[in-house]
Amino acid sequence: MEYKRILTVQDISCFGQCSLTVALPILSAAGHETVILPSALLSTHTGGFKNFTFCDLTGEIPKITNHWQEQNIKFDAIYTGYLGSAQQIEYVKEMFKNLGKDNLVTIVDPAMADAGKLYTGFNNDFVEEMKKLVFAADIILPNITEACLLTDTVYRENYDEDYINNIIKKLSDSGAKTIILTGVSFNNKTTGVMVFENGKSRYYEHKRISKNSHGTGDVYASAFTGAFMKGKSAYDAATIAADYTLKCIENTVGDEGHCYGVKFEPVLPYLIDRLL
Numbered sequence: 001m002e003y004k005r006i007l008t009v010q011d012i013s014c015f016g017q018c019s020l021t022v023a024l025p026i027l028s029a030a031g032h033e034t035v036i037l038p039s040a041l042l043s044t045h046t047g048g049f050k051n052f053t054f055c056d057l058t059g060e061i062p063k064i065t066n067h068w069q070e071q072n073i074k075f076d077a078i079y080t081g082y083l084g085s086a087q088q089i090e091y092v093k094e095m096f097k098n099l100g101k102d103n104l105v106t107i108v109d110p111a112m113a114d115a116g117k118l119y120t121g122f123n124n125d126f127v128e129e130m131k132k133l134v135f136a137a138d139i140i141l142p143n144i145t146e147a148c149l150l151t152d153t154v155y156r157e158n159y160d161e162d163y164i165n166n167i168i169k170k171l172s173d174s175g176a177k178t179i180i181l182t183g184v185s186f187n188n189k190t191t192g193v194m195v196f197e198n199g200k201s202r203y204y205e206h207k208r209i210s211k212n213s214h215g216t217g218d219v220y221a222s223a224f225t226g227a228f229m230k231g232k233s234a235y236d237a238a239t240i241a242a243d244y245t246l247k248c249i250e251n252t253v254g255d256e257g258h259c260y261g262v263k264f265e266p267v268l269p270y271l272i273d274r275l276l
């Protein structure tokens with residue numbers, strides 16, 4: 001059984017089932033040693049809450065990573081999610097250089113936008129910095145909005161395969177290696193992921209639930225990382241993560257009060273089974 005040491009860099013949103021409060025349990029359930037580096041501390045995530053607190057932890061990052069270097073602590077994978085500032089992107093690039101074991105896998109979820117809009121607090125300068133990180137990573141997991149921002153493509157709600165293939169080509173031409181493009185939907189009933197691996201694209205289509213849930217990108221990227229680091233191919237990891245995320249959404253839809261995240265915890269046994 002693969003037991004890998006994975007560093008994940010993203011914020012702690014204390015309430016809201018996203019970023020580290022999702023990544024740590026999912027990666028642990030996938031059977032990996034999970035090391036966290038919080039990029040910021042927020043009372044809640046920024047999607048739909050007002051007056052949330054935000055404590056930027058950029059200043060802590062080099063202190064923590066310097067200590068790890070002194071202790072010769074190295075990682076099999078570095079997986080990044082929501083980063084709080086352009087400076088943090090610089091630091092992550094240094095981590096890629098300094099904190100990896102020989103076969104380091106770098107996985108970047110450019111968590112910064114959805115449904116055609118940047119998340120609160122981000123601007124175009126951040127997008128420009130994020131391009132540098134994305135094109136230096138082994139695997140990226142943008143949604144369509146993020147992929148459009150990364151490739152200077154006009155975002156469209158309705159599109160065809162040519163539009164998606166063009167985005168994948170632009171990402172690949174800019175240096176992206178393995179691409180997991182999430183939320184790709186060609187009709188009302190289904191959605192899926194376009195996986196570009198070893199120079200070829202493959203689409204995985206599954207049921208679409210109309211509810212737009214918060215935090216599903218983080219659930220997806222964490223499950224993908226857990227599965228990929230178990231030795232699955234990118235396509236197989238992408239399908240396992242898609243099936244798991246769908247089950248998390250199904251487990252949440254009936255509960256109108258639970259709109260800030262998905263109830264991913266009771267479905268962890270399903271993910272574990274798929275990884276055995």
Ligand code: PXL
Binds near residue numbers: 013047111119218
């Ligand atoms: O789920 C992505 C995410 C992570 N962290 C914070 C967020 C969001 C999305 O809005 O606000 C703080």
